[in-house]
Amino acid sequence: xxxxxxxxxxxxxxxxxxxxxxxxxxxxxxxxxxxxxxxxxxxxxxxxxxxxxxxxxxxxxxxxxxxxxxxxxxxxxxxxxxxxxxxxxxxxxxxx
Amino acid sequence: xxxxxxxxxxxxxxxxxxxxxxxxxxxxxxxxxxxxxxxxxxxxxxxxxxxxxxxxxxxxxxxxxxxxxxxxxxxxxxxxxxxxxxxxxxxxxxxxxxxxxxxxxxxxxxxxxxxxxxxxxxxxxxxxxxxxxxxxxxxxxxxxxxxxxxxxxxxxxxxxxxxxxxxxxxxxxxxxxxxxxxxxxxxxxxxxxxxxxxxxxxxxxxxxxxxxxxxxxxxxxxxxxxxxxxxxxxxxxxxxxxxxxxxxxxxxxxxxxxxxxxxxxxxxxxxxxxxxxxxxxxxxxxxxxxxxxxxxxxxxxxxxxxxxxxxxxxxx
Numbered sequence: 228x229x230x231x232x233x234x235x236x237x238x239x240x241x242x243x244x245x246x247x248x249x250x251x252x253x254x255x256x257x258x259x260x261x262x263x264x265x266x267x268x269x270x271x272x273x274x275x276x277x278x279x280x281x282x283x284x285x286x287x288x289x290x291x292x293x294x295x296x297x298x299x300x301x302x303x304x305x306x307x308x309x310x311x312x313x314x315x316x317x318x319x320x321x322x323x
Numbered sequence: 324x325x326x327x328x329x330x331x332x333x334x335x336x337x338x339x340x341x342x343x344x345x346x347x348x349x350x351x352x353x354x355x356x357x358x359x360x361x362x363x364x365x366x367x368x369x370x371x372x373x374x375x376x377x378x379x380x381x382x383x384x385x386x387x388x389x390x391x392x393x394x395x396x397x398x399x400x401x402x403x404x405x406x407x408x409x410x411x412x413x414x415x416x417x418x419x420x421x422x423x424x425x426x427x428x429x430x431x432x433x434x435x436x437x438x439x440x441x442x443x444x445x446x447x448x449x450x451x452x453x454x455x456x457x458x459x460x461x462x463x464x465x466x467x468x469x470x471x472x473x474x475x476x477x478x479x480x481x482x483x484x485x486x487x488x489x490x491x492x493x494x495x496x497x498x499x500x501x502x503x504x505x506x507x508x509x510x511x512x513x514x515x516x517x518x519x520x521x522x523x524x525x526x527x528x529x530x531x532x533x534x535x536x537x538x539x540x541x542x543x544x545x546x547x548x549x550x551x552x553x554x555x556x557x558x559x560x561x562x563x564x565x566x567x568x569x570x571x572x573x574x575x576x577x578x579x580x581x582x583x584x585x586x587x588x589x590x591x592x593x594x595x596x597x598x599x600x601x602x603x604x605x606x607x608x609x610x611x612x613x614x615x616x617x618x619x620x621x622x623x624x625x626x627x628x629x630x631x632x633x634x635x636x637x638x639x
Contacts, residue, residue, distance in 0.1 A: 231421075234623065259622075270400050273393075
């Protein structure tokens with residue numbers, strides 16, 4: 228018997244409604260692009276959950292880690308002037 | 324940071340209700356406990372297709388056959404979600420299958436009982452999936468992100484499994500005397516094994532304490548079992564069936580149904596491999612896994628051929 232193989236791993240992203248974001252659903256195994264797309268349909272949309280699917284080889288995903296979280300995201304902490312509520316509007320201002 | 328400091332920080336994250344993701348630091352025993360639990364859960368979904376597959380070609384109507392097929396497909400899907408969650412620990416799926424085949428990894432003992440009549444299709448959906456839903460609704464709150472997300476998806480899909488089972492049992496319970504007897508017989512055989520699905524009593528469960536500290540489980544075996552009993556006893560009475568337990572009684576103070584002691588010797592005997600169908604289930608899985616090898620090999624060969632072709636196009 229030849230060596231067992233379980234095919235390559237892919238990540239599945241699905242759009243659930245027109246104009247919406249493609250959100251990560253989970254992963255699956257497949258040998259090629261076409262099989263990955265068909266398996267994604269069978270595995271993640273048996274009840275019309277999706278209307279469009281992306282599949283990406285797992286090895287192509289680049290992810291940040293928990294250890295990186297602070298130095299990576301903290302620089303935004305002291306920049307609340309990037310949000311609208313930072314600004315004081317003259318009393319009675321409308322539509323702003 | 325020392326190992327001890329990392330453990331403390333990890334526990335603080337758990338206590339704060341944070342979810343742990345695959346690339347985060349986690350203690351080895353947290354990882355091992357989860358890997359064991361998730362892979363065994365995955366194996367249970369896959370082995371669980373067998374008792375129902377047995378009835379697919381003998382379903383009493385086209386409607387029943389379509390429903391049963393959809394349920395079995397869902398179980399395959401649930402197994403795959405769970406294998407993916409287990410793979411986040413860096414262990415290849417072929418290793419997990421090898422562990423199943425060698426007996427190192429277990430699956431839920433409930434699937435080592437035979438499905439003897441059509442009423443068993445009802446009892447499995449109603450009782451086995453019912454117990455699984457109680458357990459899985461709790462696991463959807465698990466601290467490990469990939470497992471919790473798989474559980475949310477599974478719980479959404481399982482609602483129909485339990486309802487279709489109860490529909491079958493209810494229909495038979497209101498049918499001819501022979502049909503009613505079959506329904507009662509299925510309940511008699513599946514009742515106690517279903518109670519055992521929640522695992523040993525809290526005091527005898529070696530993993531419970533750590534699992535609860537780490538929020539892998541947020542409720543104990545006995546709490547979940549009691550919830551299942553309370554729901555199921557009333558559902559049985561509603562369709563005129565009798566729970567096969569002479570000591571069953573309602574405690575007005577606790578507002579819970581009380582049952583006879585569970586036969587744990589039977590439970591451990593089946594876990595150890597001596598249930599009525601242990602060999603059959605495992606041999607069936609091995610046989611079809613081996614027979615499917617050529618399909619996986621062809622798929623891999625086709626993938627390699629395509630890669631060669633696309634590389635040839637690029638270098639031209």
